[in-house]
Amino acid sequence: MVVAVLLLLGLGLLEAEGRCFFNRTEEHCVCYNLSQESITSIIQCLPASVVEFWGGELERYIAFPISDLDASAIDMLGSLVIRKIIFGDLLVPEILLARVLRFFSYTQVQELVFKSCIFEGRGNWEEMAGQNLPVVSLHFHNVTSAPLTGREQDFSSLSSWLETLQELAVTGSHLTSLPCGIGRVFTALRSLDLAQNSLGDESVMLAFCKGAFPQLQVLSLQLNNLTSCHRVCESVQLLPELQHLDLSQNKFMADQSSSCQWPVSLRIFNLSNTGLDEVLTPLPPSLEVLDMSCNHLHAVDISLSSLKKLFLSQNMLQALPSIRNYPMLDTLHLDNNSITELPWDEVKLLGHLRDLAAAGNPYHCSCSGAGELQALAGRGHLGQGWPQGYTCHSPPRYQGRLVKDVPVSVLQCDAAAVIAPVCVAFILLGVAGAVCLVRSRPGLIRPCCRA
Ligand SMILES: *[C@@H]1O[C@H](CO)[C@@H](O)[C@H](O)[C@H]1NC(C)=O
Ligand SMILES: *[C@@H]1O[C@H](CO)[C@@H](O)[C@H](O)[C@H]1NC(C)=O
Ligand SMILES: *[C@@H]1O[C@H](CO)[C@@H](O)[C@H](O)[C@H]1NC(C)=O
């Protein structure tokens, strides 16, 4: 059994004293710097569904003899409930990985994660040819390895497995390119996360060449080195199933007068913090979620009839976007803009609105302005930022005060509207009194003002 565990984990033999901690309620086991002596500690992890291994160096075990498994070891691997394994802070010789990986085919591990690992050398992946693994999600974060260029042969040996992979993430790993051929191997991939790398426009063009990632639905290129929205659009145009695209935290140059059409399948589009000073057009018509927060937008005049969530915080908007253009909107975020009022007549057109956030704007606290905000808050639309995030910028007497504290009773807001009827009432009373007096004088018989 121990042999099987060693093979499965490939790193039961780490130097330094270490041990595992098993949390039964979470079915989660974390092991630090395991050594051969503390190997029994691993055994307590066997009922876990998630196991983490942190620290150590595997280099010494490159020559460790790994033979084929006997039937009982295979049964034992098959009975493990482990679904996810995380390796962290490790030096991983690729040769060892290549030899151990095939044993995963006997397990039910679906998710493999490598964090802060250094992959060394190049393994021989030929033995993996034709092998299928149950692993459908593969995540690398802050890893270093030999460049991927020129390794098409390795990827083709792994292709029976990679063709079934659904999720791949290579994040925070200084990736500068992804050869075109690689994308063509991942024929079933649904989600690709390449956030926090150094991919430029050219490398994205290359990575999403014709036939690459044909089933991709979710793509993140957040925080890379992209500068041309037009080029990115041309690259992802070839992804017919793309539904969710995250381009946030790139610095796009002003080339928005592009005629490139984003995939019509796109539903969620994140353009937050990308240096936009104008809305990109044309936007895909079926968008449901659009994040353009943290840009330099002065106005947003687009029409998207399916849009449900619009994030525009941290821009330079001076007015509410025209709400008629978004009949389905349920979420609208407008914090930290230059908006002076939120007219209720317009907001109420949003029949589905549940979440409106507009703190940090320079509100004009006229009676009606403050009153409208107070009414919105009263209906529960303004959420968490109310009341502390909503302050008056003008008129001078309310500057710096909370909108909530501006008196908006009818008497204060519209004195004329109150005083005129009061005067009329007084006058009428006076007239009635006079009439009564005149009428009653003759005999004082009938009571005054019967009606
Ligand atoms: C296990 O995890 C739960 C939930 O995070 C936590 O409340 C509990 O304290 C943990 N148990 C141990 C023994 O660490
Ligand atoms: C990234 O991984 C390296 C080892 O490759 C490690 O020294 C470094 O601390 C890690 N950085 C972060 C932010 O985790
Ligand atoms: C980002 O791209 C520019 C040119 O587009 C290049 O000069 C620069 O070196 C790139 N930066 C990184 C970190 O790759």
Ligand SMILES: *[C@@H]1O[C@H](CO)[C@@H](O)[C@H](O)[C@H]1NC(C)=O
């Ligand atoms: C867009 O990306 C930013 C990070 O860059 C993230 O904070 C934000 O939640 C994302 N927006 C949506 C709607 O997912």
Ligand SMILES: *[C@@H]1O[C@H](CO)[C@@H](O)[C@H](O)[C@H]1NC(C)=O
């Ligand atoms: C608005 O700005 C304030 C102050 O700069 C900041 O603390 C807050 O996080 C911002 N809110 C949003 C939603 O960007």
